[in-house]
Amino acid sequence: MTEGGTVLPWLVIRQDEGGNQYRVGRYATRAEAERVxxxxxxxxxxxxxxxxxxxHAAT
Structure with missing residues (x-):
């Protein structure tokens, strides 16, 4: 997935107590995603x- 031509392979996902998952954002580096x-x-x-x-093969 790209945003303005930049590859953003790292996702931050929020999981609630019911097991539901929501994508919070996509980031270029693991370090950036972990900071968020x-x-x-x-x-x-x-x-x-x-x-x-x-x-990337799955997207």
Whole structure:
């Protein structure tokens, strides 16, 4: 997937307590995606933020 020609293979996904998953955003680097996930994660919240890499062959 690209945005303005830039490859954005890293996803931040939010998973709630019911197991539902929502894509939060796409990022160019793993480090950038992890910073976003860390910033969104707060103690006491019931959702989980995970970072995953998209397989370009599947998109």
């Amino acid at each position: 996930a860390d910033r969104l994660d707060s103690p006491g919240q019931r959702q989980l933020y995970v970072v995953e890499k998209v397989d």
